[in-house]
Amino acid sequence: MNIILLGPPGAGKGTQAKLLVDERGMTQLSTGDMLREAKSSGTEMGHRVAEVMNRGELVTDEIVIGLIEEKLDAPHGNGFIFDGFPRTLAQADALGALLARHGQHLDAVIEMQVDDAALVERVTGRYTCANCGAVYHDRIKPAATAGVCDACGATQMVRRADDTEDALKQRLMEYYKKTSPLIGYYYAKGALYSVDGLAEIGIVSAAIRKVLDKT
Numbered sequence: 001m002n003i004i005l006l007g008p009p010g011a012g013k014g015t016q017a018k019l020l021v022d023e024r025g026m027t028q029l030s031t032g033d034m035l036r037e038a039k040s041s042g043t044e045m046g047h048r049v050a051e052v053m054n055r056g057e058l059v060t061d062e063i064v065i066g067l068i069e070e071k072l073d074a075p076h077g078n079g080f081i082f083d084g085f086p087r088t089l090a091q092a093d094a095l096g097a098l099l100a101r102h103g104q105h106l107d108a109v110i111e112m113q114v115d116d117a118a119l120v121e122r123v124t125g126r127y128t129c130a131n132c133g134a135v136y137h138d139r140i141k142p143a144a145t146a147g148v149c150d151a152c153g154a155t156q157m158v159r160r161a162d163d164t165e166d167a168l169k170q171r172l173m174e175y176y177k178k179t180s181p182l183i184g185y186y187y188a189k190g191a192l193y194s195v196d197g198l199a200e201i202g203i204v205s206a207a208i209r210k211v212l213d214k215t
């Protein structure tokens with residue numbers, strides 16, 4: 001089964017993707033994580049990507065489609081969870097073509113609906129484990145022992161350079177201009193399902209499970 005988690009920055013895509021990986025043995029493909037890896041590589045491309053991401057703008061279609069294309073060849077267990085990809089109509093078309101070339105198709109696109117005010121709180125309070133990527137929040141989901149990852153025990157937590165209110169405004173602008181048209185695109189293809197992303201993490205996860213079980 002291949003699915004897309006679609007939603008604005010801070011909607012909970014990464015949080016839900018990690019739960020699905022654990023529950024269903026699916027493979028998470030987060031273009032944000034791949035780009036952050038490129039950013040920390042110290043290469044010329046990494047520097048260019050860092051500037052764009054820190055401003056809250058989208059990286060070029062060519063770069064992200066190339067990243068996804070490389071991953072589709074790798075073994076993928078029980079299917080892919082596309083997290084943060086596609087983000088433009090060109091990326092959506094490219095994903096359809098790439099999956100078809102691999103003899104695969106998309107089973108569901110899950111739109112996570114969250115209002116903008118909640119996104120500001122979620123994004124500015126987020127921190128992640130530098131070792132395993134587990135996602136936390138200062139107020140909503142703090143680590144059980146401050147500074148220690150519940151999942152792997154590592155003691156280095158990091159905050160993203162683009163998790164500021166200013167960068168978030170730009171990220172939201174990009175979302176509404178370039179990514180939200182995908183809601184209509186996938187609705188027209190009969191693949192769209194919407195869940196209330198404002199609910200508690202466990203409730204969102206149950207709603208997603210319900211969609212996947214009937215797909």
Ligand code: AP5
Binds near residue numbers: 053057138171
């Ligand atoms: P990316 O890393 O994809 O960021 P994003 O889409 O902005 O999404 P986030 O990772 O911020 O949020 P999320 O929805 O995963 O939420 P999370 O689960 O962490 O992209 C970053 C940048 O890379 C882009 O701006 C762009 O520059 C570039 N990029 C990436 N992909 C690209 C592409 N395809 N094309 C071009 N450029 C691309 O949750 C957030 C917080 O809320 C956490 O603290 C969490 O604990 C909490 N939380 C989660 N769920 C809930 C809940 N139900 N209730 C309360 N709190 C919750």
